Amino acid sequence: MSGKKTEQIVKAGLYLIIISILGWAYFTGAFQFIIENPKDLLYLTGQHLKLVGISAALAIATAVPLGILITRPKFKRLDWVVLNFANIGQTVPSLAILALVMSYFGLGWQTAIFALWFNSLLPILRNTVAGIENVNPQIIDAGNGMGMTSKQVFFKLELPNALYAIMAGIRTSVVINVGTGALAFLIGGGGLGDLIFTGISLYDTGIMLSGAVPVILLAILLDFLLEKLEKIIVPRGLQRTLEAA
Amino acid sequence: MIEFQNATKVYESVDKSVTAVNNINFHVEPGEICVFLGPSGCGKTTLLRMVNRLIPITRGSIEVEGKNINSMDIIKLRRSIGYVIQHNGLFPNMTIEDNINVVPKMLGWDQNRMKKRCSELMEMMGLDPGQFQKRYPFELSGGQQQRIGIARALAADPPVMLMDEPFGALDPIIRDHLQNEFLRIQKEMKKTILFVSHDIDEAIKLGDKVAIFDTGELMQIGTPDEILSNPKNDFVRDFVGDDRALKRLTLLKVRDLMVLSDGFRKHRLNNEWHGQVISVNENLKTALSHLLSAPNGEVCVVDDHNKKLGVLCVSDFNLFTEVHPKDISIVR
């Protein structure tokens, strides 16, 4: 009960911050800029979504299978090696990654996508591994004892029971990437960072916020949509933790 | 039938090897419940899990229905043996119905047959299918989950069942209730069952045979009465406890005492009876407990239709010294 209360207080605080940012944006004329240049904004938002979407899809397509692979008995011994690599990778600042990648790929959106992809790997990988490893071993034992093949144990027991954690990892990395994606502008990747950095260099808070506010709204919207998706794909029998929380 | 021949399990780890099960020899007849009993760590679970090859045997052999388990396909073997564990191991991502249907589905049963079997099993377990089959495990109480765990193991009607402390995590009242239901069901099904327990009372109640283990060795195997009346060594004697004579009383009913004594000594049935009343089907331990709490040391025995049969008193128990249930079944 008290947990629910704190959650409500935190949520209320967050809404307050968002509303004050919106208010600030209003008074600095960000909305006016948006209204006057709807085409620019739509175009940049589209670019931003493309960056986040492609990098997230690539990250899911690599980190989830990798996580599954290193939890298989054959590769079990490798899992700490892979996780440590990913951990170290995560400590490298996003800007440094951009700089590093740029020296290989040059400027452009491909470089941005590579950096964002790299940035998303760890949360998804770690959650996939933790999700699979935390499946109650008694369930696996029961499945084996009832004569499931190892394939059936994976698809009917391990994967469905780990989905909640895997989805949480995906949500985290997508939301982070919406924010990090603003840096893509610095290497010619486009996106809403264009407005943000233009605003900064012109000392125009209005223009800066007309890029920042859509980034915030985009993050909130994507998180909301992913939560809905989670409700659909995570088995209902596992969702009691959500209701209880 | 299940037969253990010199069955041995040695766990090898880097620095040492543990012999968890050492040269076990015995067999269990078809339709029998054999309870594995013993202190924690004596190897009960290990021996049980060797039967469906969740734990590979180190030496010796195990035969199920006349076939060496190592010569059988491991998946086929496991699908032909029901398996129940302590915390039921229900799959939280599946509905109750899907949980019960796991093995039938793998065996390729058609939808109708699965549906019918599922309802049949749930009814047998005293759970209304309409109400429960679409629910998820977390929406059931512990006792209900345990029943589903047993129903799931029975789904494909395997001749052999392995049960590892299936009632271990339940409170005493529910446990007693489920034990009774389990015995009722077993009466019809006649499965060959290996049942792990560390509760002597449960073993006496459920077992046709009880096998007592200590540190991987088989100490004694026999009917509950053999174990209670003739403990083979000090370990078994200590393990069954000093009150083993009292425990034996649970194996007999008031009816048995009546047979033995040719009716009761006291027939005072023309008078009205104001004292305690017990059923002729009550076990003798409960009967004795009634006698000890009756003001005049007497209770009235009635049959199923509440007809008074006679008066039981403590001295009737004199007849019972040195009598074995076997002797009584001969009298019967």
Ligand SMILES: Nc1ncnc2c1ncn2[C@@H]1O[C@H](COP(=O)(O)OP(=O)(O)OP(=O)(O)O)[C@@H](O)[C@H]1O
């Ligand atoms: N995987 C393993 N590796 C090494 N030793 C093991 C392993 N599993 C069990 N043992 C040891 O084998 C012995 C028997 O264990 P087992 O689980 O069969 O006991 P148990 O009779 O079922 O006990 P309990 O009543 O506590 O469940 C114990 O001494 C235990 O420490």
Ligand SMILES: [Mg+2]
């Ligand atoms: Mg055990």
